[in-house]
Amino acid sequence: MKEMLRRLLLLWCICVPLCSLAGEPTVSTLLSSALADVDGKNVVVSRVEIPPNSALPKHFHPGEEIAFVLEGEVTLWQLGKEDTVTGEGGLVRVPARQIHTGITGEQGVRLLVFRILDAGQPSRVLVE
Numbered sequence: 554m555k556e557m558l559r560r561l562l563l564l565w566c567i568c569v570p571l572c573s574l575a576g577e578p579t580v581s582t583l584l585s586s587a588l589a590d591v592d593g594k595n596v597v598v599s600r601v602e603i604p605p606n607s608a609l610p611k612h613f614h615p616g617e618e619i620a621f622v623l624e625g626e627v628t629l630w631q632l633g634k635e636d637t638v639t640g641e642g643g644l645v646r647v648p649a650r651q652i653h654t655g656i657t658g659e660q661g662v663r664l665l666v667f668r669i670l671d672a673g674q675p676s677r678v679l680v681e
Contacts, residue, residue, distance in 0.1 A: 579601070579602045581599060582599050584597065593672045594672065595672050596667065596668070596669055597666075597667075597668040599665075599666045599676075600623075600665060600666075601620070601662075602662070603655055603661055603662050603664075604657065605660060605661040608655065608656040609655050611652055611653070611679070613652045613653065613677075614647070614668055614676065615674040617646070617647070617668070618668045619644060619645070620647075620655075620664045620666045620667075621642075621664065621665045621667075622643045622644075622662060623641070623665055624663040625640070625641065625662035626638065626641070626657070626660050627664065628657070630653060631647065652680055
């Protein structure tokens with residue numbers, strides 16, 4: 554019985570991190586707040602997870618976006634620009650109103666994303 558429990562625990566430890574990257578992309582807002590001493594500007598900090606072999610819908614942000622790759626690898630596609638591949642520990646910067654998407658390979662990716670927006674603006678605008 555102990556050996557069976559030990560094996561189940563090991564299987565759970567292996568599968569839970571893999572399952573968290575399965576399925577649809579997820580965005581979890583960690584902070585959304587006015588910037589101190591900067592009138593009319595907000596900061597939004599999010600954790601974004603894109604599963605393996607998938608992409609976010611094409612979109613833009615009314616303000617600048619900076620993303621730090623926590624784990625995995627992502628290809629940043631930007632309209633009219635060369636693709637950029639960034640791995641763990643890397644940063645990507647997307648100018649305001651730049652149409653873009655993140656595309657993953659076999660690994661998937663976890664990002665910590667920072668956006669600076671004018672107060673009252675949406676965090677993301679989907680495009681066709």
